[in-house]
Amino acid sequence: MWLALVLIIVLTVLSIYGAFIGAERAQQFFNQPTLAVYWTALAVLLIAGIAAFRRLLRVPGLLLMHAGCVLILVGGMWGSQGGHNIQKKLFGIDKIRSGRMAIYENSSENHVALDGIREQKELPFSLKLNDFRIEYYQPVYLQIETADGNVQQVIAEVGRQIDLGAEHGKAEIVRMFENFKMSIQDGKTTAYEDPSPGLNPALAVRITPPSGEATTHHVFSLHPGFGHTQGGPKMIYDRPAYRAISDYISELEVIDREGNIVAKKDIEVNHPLHYGGYHFYQSSYDDKAGQYTVLQVVSDTGLYVVYAGYWMLCLGVIWHLWLRHIFSRFKAKNT
């Protein structure tokens, strides 16, 4: 028991030290070989304790708690970088522990940049990014007023169509810009998203009259009225200066080596993709032009062992400290 208490105190002291040095250094510290010895000793002591102390075997709550801790330790070590290295040496399982991958819209990727080292590895399948988008709490609106005074307001999003009536045809939002810029080459103007810092939100709206050629107009949030044309509809891009982000979404497809789509998922924060022994998380994105997404790739090795340990620990603690007392009270009342 003294040894158990000493190991608990040692872990407490190490955790306090880890809290002061920051997450990154703490991760390195707790994963170094010396600490691996400590984790192994802790797991072995727990197993030895279960075998040696009869009470731990006889009392189900205590058994669950201690066995749960063993599973958490074993699962954690098995899923660590050291555990992956051992699996590679012993069983030839060459799995990526963790890394990141950047995927451009409408292209597929299977290369993962490994965390901590300058090395890339390939996944046995590819991920295709169909679309990356950011959703905001505050919606933005496009307001259109036609020459006859008819006013309509719609949520501004790409693909949104507005029927302007038989006389005026229809309007469609074809592109949204965060930082609109225009370039002129050979006398031809082209609108583009400027990745450099700056804010010039704009919408590209295509207006198709009933009998005529479609024309594209640009509507600016910061310069209302700038794009108005004589006789054409008046448009206002209503967008608050600051918008809180509600979600980041990457629409993904998993493609196997034969080129078949084997899974599809729109991943967002708290909703990762799980495929082929890996979890894929929304990690970052192209904050300049929104053209690519960055996914975090994490191996699921050892994860379910840890989860089983969590369940056992929870059940054990609740059973031992709460439920068995409640049941024994009921029993005593009934007899």
Added chain:
Amino acid sequence: MEIKYTIQGLLVYMTIAAYLLAFVTTILRRQKVGHIIYLIGFAIAVCSFGYRWYHVRHVPLQNLFEVFLCLGMIYPVSLFCRRALRVGGYAADMLIGAIVLFPAGFVFNAQPQQLPPALQCWLFTPHVAVYMFSYIFMAKATFQAICQLAGRNPKPGENLLGPEESTYRIICIGFPLLTLGLILGSYWGKLAWGDYWGWDPKELWSLVSWLVFLGYFHFRYMFGKKHPRINSLWAITGMAAIIITLLWVNLSRLFPGLHSYAT
């Protein structure tokens, strides 16, 4: 220190006033009146929490202001401890209620915030709520531990347990909640950040809190009530670790980490 001239602020101040009045009345041996005022204070605390919920349109457990607002609803815990566990410290609970509401009333910013993407998860409410419950229980346990160290025992006619036994009983209720909070947080970390354990300062301090109470159980199993003062010191150390986890980690620049949105 700032005074909140809002309905929210008014509700917080009314709760603090009710709790303090209930405390003074109970100390002056007007227990029944004290109990009624305590109950009124709790009703205002619930209104305050409900108002905040309506105002921000999500369960108000996002930042320290909201967390302390939640901690102010201490009455059910107080009642449970007295009725089910035969643990005293009823008047102290009123004071604890006023103390935990003080930062909400005068220190933390009440500006409503929208939930960032990481907090939009079904685990948000259970993880934080379970922790809040455990913290209230552990605060009560600490008060009993202090009583034990000070040599204060319940009066013979009160039919209450002694402070050492009371500390143990309350920790027995709070520890499973602490465990559940830690595990739910870990599971959520896996969903949101890709790792069930990120070695973040807040995670490490919450592990420290858990380990200290784990140490308490092991020590008490080894020696029973032979060293009541050391038992009490374990409990007080556990509470100190909880305070660091809840406050210091979020407020100090010493511990930058993933949980900074709670500031």
